[in-house]
Amino acid sequence: MYATADQSQPRAMPFRAPTVRLALKPVSPSGGRAELDGAWWPRSHDLTPELSALADVLDPLWGRITRIAVDPGRWPVIPRRIHVNGRVVKVDWFTSGQDPHKIMLLSSTSGRWDLLVVPPETGAPAAARLMSAASAGTGPAPTATALMAAEQAEQVDTLPLSDEPGPGHPERPVPAG
Incomplete structure (x- = not known):
């Protein structure tokens, strides 16, 4: 009698990189309600797959997500329902x-969660700054709008100064002195 060994090669399992760009605040021991619980940087303005991916990740962390609210001025199409972990x-x-500049998620077990929404077209350095600021566990709790305004001011301050307006050099006063 001969024993036969399984000669098949191990199958490569496809690896799916996380699609959600998310930064969350550390859990506060005081349990106090923060202005923001973190930040979310969606990859596109296509809200259906973006929200589904976000809720799929947060659902096991925060408890069953039951409702999501967004600002209609930020999204071209808002679905009425999305699929999250096999349910609606x-x-x-x-x-x-x-x-x-915020998205609100409601959980049946842990309440309300608010995330700064970093616009999909935001560059990586600016998105990293915004996500870090929104998820910082220390300091005063800024609003989502305050964070976005501060980032926009930062972008204006880093524009090159020039006496000559032109491509890459918007018209801007040159400081005297």
Whole structure:
């Protein structure tokens, strides 16, 4: 009697890199409500796959995500529902009273979570600064709009100064002195 060994080669399992760019604040021992719980940098303005990927990641961390609210001025199309880990989650939008640079996620077990939304077209250095600031566990809690305004001011301050306007040199006053 002959024993036969399995001669098949091990199969390569495809590796799927995480598609969600996310930075979360450390859990606060005081349990106090922060202005922001972190930041999310979606890859596109296609909200259906972006929200599904985000909620798929957060659902096991924060508890069952039951509802998501976004600013309609930031997204060309807002789905009414998305699929999250094999179930349907309702998506709403807000028109007032909410920071337009924020997304709100509601969990049936752990309450409300707010994330700064870094626009998809944001460059990597600016996105890294914004995500770091939104997820910092220390210091005053800035609003999403305050973080975006500070980043825009930073971008203006880093433009090259020139006496001559032209490509790459927008018209800007040259400091005296």
